[in-house]
Amino acid sequence: MHYELKSTLHFHFSLSPIFEYCTILKFILPLHPMNMTLIIGLLIPLLGTMLGSAFVFFMRGEMSARLQKSLLGFASGVMVAASVWSLLIPAMEMEEGKGVWAVMPAAVGFLLGMGFLLLIDELTPHLHIGTDKPEGMRSHLSRTAMLALAVTIHNLPEGMAVGVVFAGADSGATNISLASALAVAVGIAIQNVPEGAIISMPMRAAGNSRWRSFLIGSLSGAVEPVGAVAVMLLASLLMPVLPYMLAFAAGAMFYVVVEELIPEASSGQHSNLSTIGFAIGFVLMMALDVVMG
Numbered sequence: 222m223h224y225e226l227k228s229t230l231h232f233h234f235s236l237s238p239i240f241e242y243c244t245i246l247k248f249i250l251p252l253h254p255m256n257m258t259l260i261i262g263l264l265i266p267l268l269g270t271m272l273g274s275a276f277v278f279f280m281r282g283e284m285s286a287r288l289q290k291s292l293l294g295f296a297s298g299v300m301v302a303a304s305v306w307s308l309l310i311p312a313m314e315m316e317e318g319k320g321v322w323a324v325m326p327a328a329v330g331f332l333l334g335m336g337f338l339l340l341i342d343e344l345t346p347h348l349h350i351g352t353d354k355p356e357g358m359r360s361h362l363s364r365t366a367m368l369a370l371a372v373t374i375h376n377l378p379e380g381m382a383v384g385v386v387f388a389g390a391d392s393g394a395t396n397i398s399l400a401s402a403l404a405v406a407v408g409i410a411i412q413n414v415p416e417g418a419i420i421s422m423p424m425r426a427a428g429n430s431r432w433r434s435f436l437i438g439s440l441s442g443a444v445e446p447v448g449a450v451a452v453m454l455l456a457s458l459l460m461p462v463l464p465y466m467l468a469f470a471a472g473a474m475f476y477v478v479v480e481e482l483i484p485e486a487s488s489g490q491h492s493n494l495s496t497i498g499f500a501i502g503f504v505l506m507m508a509l510d511v512v513m514g
Contacts, residue, residue, distance in 0.1 A: 258399060259387055262406040263449045266383060269410030270442025273417025277425045277434045284422040287494055292415030293486035294495030297478045298502025299412035300379075306510040307386060307397075307405045308471035312464040314396050326464035333465070334472025338378065342480065347371035372420065372441040375481065378473030379409050380448025385466045387449070388456035392463070404513035408506040413442055 276284075309327050316323040346360035347370040355367055362370075386405045389397040421438030425431060452459070452466075459466050486495035 258403070259391065259453070262387055262403050263383060263446050263453075265403075265406040265410045266379060266413050266445045266449075267439075267442045269413035270417040270445075271435075271439040273414035273419075274421040274435045274438025274441075276418040277421045277431045277438070280422065284418065286489070287491050289419060290486055290491045290495040291498040292419060293482050294498025294500075295502040296412040296415050296498075297482040297486060297495075298499035298504075299408050299506045300474045300478050300482070300502075301499075302503040302506035302510070303382065303405055303408050304471035304474045306507055307401065307408075308382060308467045308474075311386075311389070311397050311401075312467040312471075315464045315467075326462075327468040327471075330465035330468025331472035331475070334378070334469040334474075335476045336472075337469070338374070338473045338476035338480075341374055341377075342476075345370055345374060347374060373444045375416075375477050376442060376444045377448050378470060378477060379413075380445035381452055382470040382474060383409060383445065384449035384452025385459070385463070385470050388453055388459065389463055389467065391453075392456065392460055400513045401510060404509040407513075408509050409445070411505065412502065413445075417442065 309331065312327040312330065313323055316326055319325075342357065344358055346355055346357040346362055347367050356371075360367075383402075383406050386397055386402040387399075390399045390402040417438045420441050421434045424434035424437050429437070483495075486492065486498075
């Protein structure tokens with residue numbers, strides 16, 4: 222009886238992020254079919270992170286280097302394809318009537334997104350999994366807090382990307398369809414599966430319980446719906462600069478790939494597996510965007 226009660230409490234607590242976001246979104250968006258689709262789309266990436274974090278219940282010991290390299294490559298491929306097909310190309314298509322200047326919003330937004338993440342990376346104290354050397358400004362934060370900040374820096378651009386494509390689809394003023402926006406959410410959710418596993422598995426190997434590791438891994442994706450909702454709330458103000466925002470999100474995602482994922486995936490042995498994973502992730506996201514968009 223005690224075990225059943227304990228398991229029930231853990232299960233309820235692990236799902237609490239979803240319950241909280243559903244409650245918040247219920248007051249932000251009236252519940253008609255279109256807005257229900259938006260709510261589902263905003264929550265899909267978080268569900269991907271939770272699914273990946275659940276690997277701790279099915280796998281024993283540490284994640285093998287081969288699997289980790291493959292998953293890092295796969296996540297990189299999905300993020301690059303989403304940035305190009307779902308963010309940069311729509312940003313340029315929105316400006317196609319301006320001739321050679323059509324590329325300007327995409328170029329400026331992309332560079333601003335890269336610069337923004339570079340600034341955040343330099344100023345925010347954080348620690349990446351697998352390393353003992355903190356990055357960013359010096360601080361007295363705990364190791365767990367700095368790990369959480371590293372994940373936040375990583376996931377914020379993905380949440381912004383989901384929010385901006387849904388804002389574009391909801392406005393009706395862009396070539397972005399609701400199906401295309403859902404494709405972005407699904408693609409990011411797919412690449413969040415390995416990310417959730419990459420976070421929760423080392424937590425388990427470090428001595429945490431399976432439920433605690435699962436919870437920490439799941440909460441690492443909570444910043445994505447927050448970023449997406451923030452962009453949606455500012456949608457009316459962002460419409461005039463939507464091409465810049467699309468490219469901004471793409472630049473931020475590219476920064477994460479180039480600065481963090483690819484170096485980690487290509488270092489040491491088995492880097493060829495990360496290359497294969499990248500190719501599979503890129504093609505999968507490209508296919509999702511074309512088929513659903």
